[in-house]
Amino acid sequence: MSDAFPDVASRLERFQEAQESLYGNLRSIANPQDWTPPQQSGAHRGRYLWTDAFGVINFITLHHEYEKALASSTSAPDDRYLTLARRLVQTVHDVLGRTRDGQSRLPGATDENPMGGGLRIGKIEEHGSDGDGQYHHYLTIWMFALNRLSLATGDPTYNRQAIALAKAIHPRFFIGRHLSRPRMVWKMSMDLSTALVASEGNLDPIDGFVTFRLLQAAAMQMGEGEVLANEIADYKKVMERKGKHFVTSDPLDLGMSLWTAHWFAEKEDWATQLSGECFEHIYELFEIDRYLDRSHKYRLAFREFGTCMGIKCMSEQSTEKESAVDLKVYADKILDSWNIYMQKSLATKVMPDDLRPITRVMYASALLPGAFARGYRVYSTMYVPGGKSYQRHVKKTMNTLNAWNAHNIPPGDDPPGQNLILEERVLRLNKRVRGAKYLLKPRMEPDSSHQQHPPTQARNCAHEPYRPLPRPTQFAIRVLRLFASLVDVRSAPPCSNRLKCQHRSRKDQHEHVSAYIMTASPCSTSGLARGSRQQGVK
Numbered sequence: 001m002s003d004a005f006p007d008v009a010s011r012l013e014r015f016q017e018a019q020e021s022l023y024g025n026l027r028s029i030a031n032p033q034d035w036t037p038p039q040q041s042g043a044h045r046g047r048y049l050w051t052d053a054f055g056v057i058n059f060i061t062l063h064h065e066y067e068k069a070l071a072s073s074t075s076a077p078d079d080r081y082l083t084l085a086r087r088l089v090q091t092v093h094d095v096l097g098r099t100r101d102g103q104s105r106l107p108g109a110t111d112e113n114p115m116g117g118g119l120r121i122g123k124i125e126e127h128g129s130d131g132d133g134q135y136h137h138y139l140t141i142w143m144f145a146l147n148r149l150s151l152a153t154g155d156p157t158y159n160r161q162a163i164a165l166a167k168a169i170h171p172r173f174f175i176g177r178h179l180s181r182p183r184m185v186w187k188m189s190m191d192l193s194t195a196l197v198a199s200e201g202n203l204d205p206i207d208g209f210v211t212f213r214l215l216q217a218a219a220m221q222m223g224e225g226e227v228l229a230n231e232i233a234d235y236k237k238v239m240e241r242k243g244k245h246f247v248t249s250d251p252l253d254l255g256m257s258l259w260t261a262h263w264f265a266e267k268e269d270w271a272t273q274l275s276g277e278c279f280e281h282i283y284e285l286f287e288i289d290r291y292l293d294r295s296h297k298y299r300l301a302f303r304e305f306g307t308c309m310g311i312k313c314m315s316e317q318s319t320e321k322e323s324a325v326d327l328k329v330y331a332d333k334i335l336d337s338w339n340i341y342m343q344k345s346l347a348t349k350v351m352p353d354d355l356r357p358i359t360r361v362m363y364a365s366a367l368l369p370g371a372f373a374r375g376y377r378v379y380s381t382m383y384v385p386g387g388k389s390y391q392r393h394v395k396k397t398m399n400t401l402n403a404w405n406a407h408n409i410p411p412g413d414d415p416p417g418q419n420l421i422l423e424e425r426v427l428r429l430n431k432r433v434r435g436a437k438y439l440l441k442p443r444m445e446p447d448s449s450h451q452q453h454p455p456t457q458a459r460n461c462a463h464e465p466y467r468p469l470p471r472p473t474q475f476a477i478r479v480l481r482l483f484a485s486l487v488d489v490r491s492a493p494p495c496s497n498r499l500k501c502q503h504r505s506r507k508d509q510h511e512h513v514s515a516y517i518m519t520a521s522p523c524s525t526s527g528l529a530r531g532s533r534q535q536g537v538k
Contacts, residue, residue, distance in 0.1 A: 011367045011368055012065055012368060014367055015058070015061070015062070015065075015364045015367045015368045016062065017346055018342075018346060018360045018361070018363045018364040018367070019055070019058050019059075019062065019360075019361070019364050021346045021360050022038075022040065022051075022055065022357055022360050022361055023037055023038060023055065023084070023088075024038050026062075026080070026081070026084060029080070029084070032080045032083035032084050032087065033083055033087070035083075035084055035087045036087070036091065037052075037055075037087065037088050037091050040357040041353035041354065041356055041357060042124065042353045042354030042355070042356070042357060043122045043123075043124070043357065044100060044120075044122050044123060044124055044132060045095050045100075045102070045122075046095070047091065047092055047095040047096055047122050048121070048122040048123075048357060048358070049092065049096055049119055049120070049121055049122050049135075049138045049139075049141075049142055050121075050135075050138050050141060050358065051357045051358045051361050052088055052092050052142075053138070053141040053142045053144070053145040054141075054145075054358075054361040054362055054364075054365055055088055055361050056085045056088055056089060056145040056146075056148075056149060057144075057145050057148055057365070057370070057371045057372055058361060058364050058365060058370070058371075059081045059082065059084050059085035059088065060081070060082070060085060060148055060149060060152045060370070060371040061365075061368055061369075061370025061371045061372075061376075062081040063079065063080075063081035063082050063085075063152065064152075064370065064371065064376070064377075065368070065370065066078070066081070082149075082152060082153055085149055085152075086149070086153070089145075089146065089149065089158065092119070092142075093114055093115075093119070093161075095122075096119045096120040096121075096122055097109060097114055097115065097117065097118075097119055097120075099190070100120070100126060100132065100190070105117060106118060106119075106120070106190065106191060106192075107191045107192070107193075108168060108192070109168075113164055113168075114161075115161050115162075115164040115165035115168055116164065116168045117168065117191070117192065118134045118139065118165065118168055118169045118172075118188075118192055119134065119138075119139060119142060119165065120132055120133070120134060120190050121133055121134060121135055121138055124354075128196075129187070129196050129197055131196075132190055133187050133188055133189050133190055133196050134169065134172075134187070134188045134189070134190065134192060135186070135187055136169070136173045136184065136185075136186070136187075136188075136201060136204045136207070136208070137201060137203060137204055137207050137256075139165065139169050140204075140207040140208055140211040141207075141211075142162075142165070143162040143165055143166055143211050143212075143215060144162075144211050144214065146158040146159065146161055146162035146165075147159050147162050147211075147214055147215055147218055148371050150162070150218060151218060152371070156218075156222050159215060159218045159219060159222070160219075162215050163215050163216075163219060163227055163228065166211075166212055166215060166228060166231060167228070167231070168192075169188075169192065170208070170231045170234070172188055172192040173185055173188060173204070174234060177234055180237065181237070181241045182234060182237055182238055182241075183200055183238065183241070184200050184201060184204050184205060184238060185197065185198050185199070185200065186198070186199050186200065186201045186204070200238075202246060202248060202253065203246060203253060203256060203257060203260065205235050205238040205239045205242060206235075206239060206246060206257075206260050206261070206270075206274070207256075207260055208231070208235040209232060209235035209236060209239060210260050210263050210264065212228045212231050212232050212235065213228075213232060213263075214263070215227075215228060216228045216229070216232065239270065244273070244277070246274060246277075247274065247277045247278055247281055248281075249281055249284070249285055250303065251285070251291075251303045251304045251306065251307040252302070252303035252304075252306040252307065254278055254281055254282055254285070254306075254307050254310065255303075255305075255306035255307035255308065255309055255310030255311065256306055256310060257274060257278050257310065258275060258278045258307075258310030258311060258313065258314045259306075259309060259310040259313050259314070259372065260274075261274040261275045261278070261314070262275065262310070262313045262314040262316075262317050262373075262374055263374050265314065265317055265318070266317070266318075266319060275314055278310075278314075279323065279327070282307070282311070282327070282330060283326075286330055286333070292333055292334070292337050296337075296338075296341060300355070301338050301341070301342070301355075301359050301362075301363070302355065302358045302359040302362045302363075304334050304337075304338070305334070305338075305359070305362040305363050305365065305366035306362060306366075307330075307331075307334060308331045308334045308335060308366035309362070309365045309366050309369050309372060311327045311328070311330055311331040312327075312328070312331050312366075312369045312373070313369050313372055313373045313374070314327065315327040315328050315331070316373055316374075316375070317374060317375075331366075334366070335366060335367070338363075342359075342363055345359070345360070346360065
């Protein structure tokens with residue numbers, strides 16, 4: 001562990017400081033859904049694709065780290081950082097998905113498919129080989145950010161946007177795509193019509209190969225099939241043509257190579273071999289060339305932070321403990337080397353304007369890679385309808401519901417829960433129903449064929465006879481999947497405020513809470529986490 005950051009809490013504090021130095025005081029934002037990201041220096045109209053991709057992923061990391069911190073408390077879960085990530089994504093699409101004057105979408109994009117024209121880099125200069133355009137590796141890191149946000153929120157929209165972006169830009173970066181030995185170009189013009197730099201990016205093929213597979217894996221979980229199979233095959237052909245020529249001694253390239261390879265390291269030969277070569281180059285760079293002994297004037301912090309992030313992601317996956325420890329030592333040395341300089345940089349403007357945003361956001365990712373890493377458990381579970389995992393979750397939930405009904409509902413009464421309809425928007429999520437922030441739609445329209453309850457009985461709860469639900473549609477299946485994976489029906493308590501609640505009998509109370517009327521109910525929901533004990537459910 002770095003001497004400058006002896007524990008995770010101190011790293012998280014510095015992580016948040018770095019993120020806020022770029023995006024403002026995040027904790028003071030009253031309405032995250034109305035937040036507008038501050039404009040960055042050194043970027044056209046304040047947005048730079050690479051920097052904001054890291055920003056989105058860092059927001060996901062912040063969300064998960066604070067969720068872990070709140071897990072043992074009674075505080076309601078807060079999705080503010082996921083909301084900020086959503087707002088940042090929307091802002092980037094509105095700025096970089098349009099022409100530089102902001103008057104129209106990029107060619108190929110429509111209101112129905114806003115990603116159809118790709119996304120601009122966001123460079124200040126408009127023309128020339130170093131001007132604005134589209135980089136393949138910037139686009140793939142943005143696709144990854146959308147994929148992580150989709151998994152973190154459980155909203156498939158973002159992964160679908162990433163897939164639409166992938167399909168739009170992929171053929172434009174390939175030459176001889178349908179030949180046996182295709183090649184790629186490094187940089188395209190803003191409208192994707194002309195190659196501005198025709199040479200091939202060293203890491204672009206493996207970036208695309210890995211990122212597109214992650215997008216496709218998420219799509220398959222949602223039952224959408226192998227939507228990028230042809231594109232993945234194209235990247236594989238380029239990788240086979242290039243052979244082993246991926247590793248360089250550039251710190252950022254080394255770090256991003258390690259990060260890309262860690263997704264399949266020790267699973268696929270190419271990734272294991274690539275990571276081994278990266279280890280050798282890192283050792284040579286730090287031990288033989290004594291890279292960290294060089295003056296900071298001749299080094300770029302953000303490139304070394306890329307090395308640090310890649311090292312941390314790979315070291316968590318490595319089964320060779322000794323090499324993992326050695327790698328972490330190098331990562332800590334990088335952070336220690338820049339610690340004092342970054343401490344001043346976060347508080348002042350000692351760093352050049354064009355380097356300040358990318359350096360700060362990558363510094364945060366170097367401190368806590370978080371959502372960049374394989375196996376970082378921040379994501380909402382998505383199951384293929386009808387798949388084995390989905391069936392297990394549904395079966396487990398229904399068994400729990402039946403056990404609860406058998407314990408609490410008198411014989412002959414219709415069990416609650418069968419008429420449950422969840423509103424699509426889930427306001428707050430956690431591993432259980434802690435926080436109790438689900439909103440429910442009205443249960444169902446009463447069936448006119450049944451005798452209605454007398455007017456003296458409460459009408460705002462689900463103890464009236466209703467028609468059974470119709471055969472589940474695809475939407476209903478997805479809602480049930482979300483419900484099955486996140487809700488434990490035993491967590492619901494009886495009404496805790498007998499004086500204000502209209503339900504006097506225990507039967508009515510249990511029917512009330514079995515429908516999970518939370519914020520829409522006049523009854524108090526305090527003590528939710530203690531519900532199963534109050535009811536005596538074992």
